[in-house]
Amino acid sequence: MAALPRRIIKETQRLMQEPVPGISAIPDESNARYFHVIVTGPEDSPFEGGLFKLELFLPEDYPMSAPKVRFITKIYHPNIDRLGRICLDILKDKWSPALQIRTVLLSIQALLSAPNPDDPLANDVAELWKVNESEAIRNAKEWTRRYAMDT
Amino acid sequence: MDGQAKQGSQGGESDMECSDTECFDDYDYYNNDDNEIEQIDPKKTDIEYFSCESLNEEQVERLLNETVELLSNNLQITPSSAKVLLHSHEWDVPAIVRNYKENVSNIRIRTNSAIVPQSQICFRYITCSVCVTTQNSDKFFSLSCSHSFCKDCWMTHFEVQINQGISTGISCMARDCGVLAPEDFVLKHLARTNLREKYQQFTFQDYVKSHPCLRFCPGPNCSIVIYSKEIKAKKAFCSYCKTSFCFKCGIDYHAPTECIIIKKWLTKCADDSETANYISAHTKDCPKCNICIEKNGGCNHMQCYSCKHDFCWMCMGDWKTHGSEYYECSRYRENPNVAYESAHAQAREALKKYLHYYERWENHSKSLKLEEQTLTKLKTRINQKVMSGLGTWIDWQYLFTAAELLAKCRYTLQYTYPYAYYMDPGPRKELFEYQQAQLEAEIENLSWKVERAETTDRGDLENQMDIAEKRRTTLLKDFLDV
Incomplete structure (x- = not known):
């Protein structure tokens, strides 16, 4: 494997030295391109109080290609499907090499605060979010309690 | 085709007439005006007339470059920037020029690629x-947006994008910056020849696709581009691979049906494949003697080989009732009481209606294929005749003309069924189905005569060809809306 690009080293250093509040991203011991991520559920959202595990992988041509990110913890959200895949424009066609791991994770946290049922990935969740928002929020809280709060 | 047939029939005329026309040719030099009135303009007489050109890659490049040059001269911008503008504005030079004059700064920002913004020259290292x-600042480059990145990053950015199939859509690397990278900027940073070639191939495809007057020929492995000034749902034809298609939507030509309708119909047929399977049974029993009959020709006027009963393959009715001018079985009879019946009955009625049109659509498509076989059989028969001294190859050419015309007519007939299916009931539909029935009747007559070419008199056959083509053009004149 080729040497780790300076860009990845710099980003990792900064993530460790000045971590983003509510987000932790730690590189895997055996693979510096693979990060173990934990995002705390934002305040005033149905995910409040939950700790959500994600995995983040920097592909060979990062930062020219977007990192691959996936939720490991089950989550009830219209833009995240059962496999944890995330529908977020900056992870796809709106990716820019100027974006960083930090900005990506902040965008994911923002997505938890502001679900977008008009651009759904999980169809049944999005449908309920549109027709009966209060029930959808109840479900999201229930899932957060059941899967994202380790006792 | 017509011309050929006429020339053949005039073959025996005297030499005197030929010299007469030569005299006329001389005369024309002095009396050009008169002659122009006499000339028949195909644009006016033939409703399906469509002029298009088959261009190879070089010719397309030339055509595009002429437009690029025109715009870059007009606005005093680089050809690469002109290409960016043209690609995003459907190659509409007047519209771009108008836009540009109204809002110069806007367009300039979106296209011009400045190299190294002035403010950064004073810093040695960035x-x-x-x-x-x-690195030293001379390694840094930016587009018109002034977002500056190093040369290596630009290169890898372009490589990754091109490997994903993106070419004209490559933008600046900065976040939320939509400024597109012009061709010269990209090529300047690409080192590998194979990627440069790939990039140029992709941009060429993008330019053709964004140009309203150009279409890639849909023929397999054909690299020809069809050019037409007129963007209409007409029959475009590739003179290299002989593929024809609708210039507007790119699928098989479909007159008199409109592009949207034919798309709807084809999706419907694909969705209802189960019912389609059910209908595609190839055999039917003779209505008189019940012997099993397989259809082996295109003609729908069937004659049972066993009991010689004449019947119609479509409706299984006696051929005699089909009369000479009223071909009843092409018309779908709606159940008048359907509005009062249950939802279940209505669904059944809807399916029945669809099946009626689908059966006919499918049947004519099969007939077309079967008639292709008739043509090959015809060729061998003619060969035999020529070998045994019965006329020359040229003498029998009219049979091919007849077969070609038959295919053309049946093709149009096939595409009248989706049209009729989506028509609202009323006098217009009645007129359409009346004309459709007439066309159908003449086509079956023609098919019957072509299959029995040796026993049919040539004059009789040519007369039948004329009638069928007249019916076809009448229908198109009244209902084809392009």
């Missing part, structure tokens, strides 16, 4: 925000 390495 850190590239993408690779986080510090």
Whole structure:
């Protein structure tokens, strides 16, 4: 494997030295391109109080290609499907090499605060979010309690 | 085709007439005006007339470059920037020029690629925000947006994008910056020849696809581009691979049906494949003697080989009732009481209606294929005749003309069924189905005569060809809306 690009080293250093509040991203011991991520559920959202595990992988041509990110913890959200895949424009066609791991994770946290049922990935969740928002929020809280709060 | 047939029939005329026309040719030099009135303009007489050109890659490049040059001269911008503008504005030079004059700064920002913004020249070393390495400022480049990145990052950015199939859509690396990278900027940073070639191939495809007057020929492995000034749902024809298609929507030509309707119909047929399977049984029993009959020709006027009963393959009715001018079985009879019946009955009625049109659509498509076989059989028969001294090859050419005309007519007939299916009931539909029935009747007559070419008198056959083509053009004149 080729040497780790300076860009990845710099980003990792900064993530460790000045971590983003509510987000932790730690590189895997055996693979510096693979990060173990934990995002705390934002305040005033149905995910409040939950700790959500994600995995983040920097592909060979990062930062020219977007990192691959996936939720490991089950989550009830219209833009995240059962496999944890995330529908977020900056992870796809709106990716820019100027974006960083930090900005990506902040965008994911923002997505938890502001679900977008008009651009759904999980169809049944999005449908309920549109027709009966209060029930959808109840479900999201229930899932957060059941899967994202380790006792 | 017509011309050929006529020439053949005039073959025996005297030499005197030929010299007469030669005299006329001389005369024309002095009396050009008169002659122009006499000339028949195909644009006016033939409703399906469509002029298009088959261009190879070089010719397309030339055509595009002429437009690029025109715009870059007009606005005093680089050809690469002109290409960016043309690609995003459907190659509409007047519209771009108008836009440009109204809002010069806007367009300039979106296209011009400045190299190294002035403000940064004073700093000797800059850190590239993408690779986080510090380098001399002469290694840095930016597009018109002034977002500056190092040369290596631009290169890898372009390589990754091109490998994903993106070419004209490559934009600046900065976040939320939509400024597109012009061709010269990209090519300047690409080192590998195979990627440069790939990039140029992709941009060429993008330019053709964005140009309203150009279409890639849909023929397999054909690299020809069809050019037409007129963007209409007409029959475009590739003179290299002989493929024809609708110039507007790119699928098989479909007159008299409109592009949207035919798309709807084809999706419906694909969705209802189960019912389609059910209908595609190839055999039917003779209505008189019940012997099993397989259809082996295109003609729908069937004659049972066993009991010689004449019947119609479509409706299984006696052929005699089909009369000479009223071909009843092409018309779908709606159940008048359907509005009062249950939803279940209505669904059944809807299916029945669809099946009626689908059966006919499918049947004519099969007939077309079967008639292709008739043509090959015809060729061998003619060969035999020529070998045994019965006329020359040229003498029998009219049979091919007849077969070609038959295919053309049946093709149009096939595409009248989706049209009729989506028509609202009323006098217009009645007129359409009346004309459709007439066309159908003449086509079956023609098919019958072509299959029995040796026993049919040539004059009789040519007469039948004329009638069928007249019916076809009448229908198109009244209902084809392009």
